[in-house]
Amino acid sequence: MKKWQLFGTTVVGASLLLGACGGGNSGSGEEGGEVKGDGSSTVGPIIEKLNEKFAKDNSDVTVSNGTSGTGGGFEKFIAGNTDFSNASRPIKDEEKKKLDDKGIKYDEFKIAQDGVTIAVNKENDFVDELTKEQLKDIYSGEAKTWEDVNSEWPDKEIKAFSPDQSHGTYDFFSEEIMDKGDIKAEKNADTNVIVQSVEKNNEGIGYFGYNFYTQNKDKLKEVKIKDEDDNLTEPTKKTIQDGSYALSRPLYIYTNEKKLKDNKGFQDFMKFIIEDKGKSAESAGFVALPDKDYKDQESKLNDIIGKDSDKKEE
Known part of the structure; x- marks a missing residue:
């Protein structure tokens, strides 16, 4: 039987606990076991879907998962408080060093x-596509109006919205678009608030994971992105899976070895x-990896x- 329990006072800080059905063993050799995770709110819905399925046949394994953001998840992982950490970006060098200093070996798995x-x-009827340079102008604050971005667009003040620094999505955008520079926008820890802010502001622009767009595409307008070769790309299952979309990225789980x-x-x-x-990623609005990648993860x-292996996967 599946057990649901909610922890935390906010959606972002909440942790989903499921008693999963079937038989795992803890390190002590007793039946059952507890598995704790935390991290990316982007990856969170995938873990939730996986837990729902896992629960049907694994009643004596309890899996809990928090969504404090990629950075917050790694903090708990480094502290030894979790077994796995979900991430929407690769682990940073400083996070690797902290794990190294504590003697914690970890392994990286791509899941979607x-x-x-x-x-x-x-209601925006003029922005259909943007270059990465134009995005940088918007999110650096250099372009304050849409006319600053393109002289043919209206002289109306841009309202830019962004995840906050706890999100791997923020780090990804900073690296891919801002050359690791600061993002000047109204920031929020809750991606749903960002979606709502763009929806309510006629001059609004925001960025988030593909699933947040697919769940709200009747309320938002997607913008195509030009890549480095000046090719126009848009997020679809195909372009995201094969990496041809300019802002495609893998999603990860890091495990304490x-x-x-x-x-x-x-x-x-x-x-x-694995x-x-x-399948769960797809049902949560994301894109599956190519089959070969799952075979590699299984190996x-x-x-x-x-x-036993002393080699640390990165």
């Missing part, structure tokens, strides 16, 4: 593909994630839990 989607208000080896329930959960082959997992 996402495309950071740029959207404007539904020792905890993974010691906890049979954790192993079962990770096997389930064997799902992105990596088998190497970790099948034999």
Whole structure:
């Protein structure tokens, strides 16, 4: 039987707890087990979908997952408070060093593909496409009106919205668009608030994971992005999966290697994630990886839990 429990006082800080059905073992060898995760609010809906399925056949494994953001998730992972950390960007060098200093070996698994989607208000009838340079002008604050972006557009003040620094999406956008520079926009930890802000502001623009756009596409207008070769790209399942969309990116789970080896329930959960082959990601509004990638992830997992390895995957 599935058990649901909600922790935290906000949506972003909430943690979803499911008692999953079937039999994992904890490190002590007893039946059952507990698996704790935290991290990206982008990846969170995928984990939720996976938990719903996992719960049907694994009643004695309890999986909990928080959504404090990629950065917040890594903080808990480094502190040893979680078994896995969800991320919408690769782990940073400073995070690697902190794990190294604590003697924590970790492994990186790709579980799905996402495309950071740029959207404007539904009533915007002039912005259909943007270059990365124009996006940089908007989010650096250099372009204060739409006319500053394109002389043929209206002289109306831009209202730019962004995830805050706790999000891997913020880091991804900063690196891909801003050359790691600061983002000047109204920031919020809750992506749903960003979506609502763009919806309510005629001059609004925002960015977020593909699933947030697909769930709200009747309320927003998607903007196509030109890549470095001046090719116009738009987020679709095909372009996101093959990486041809200018702002496509993988989504990750990072696992504590020792905890993974010691906890049979954790192993079962990770096997389930990989064997799902992105079906849960698709149902959550994201894009599955190519089949070959899941086979590679499965081989990596088998190497970790099948034999001792001192090698840290990055």
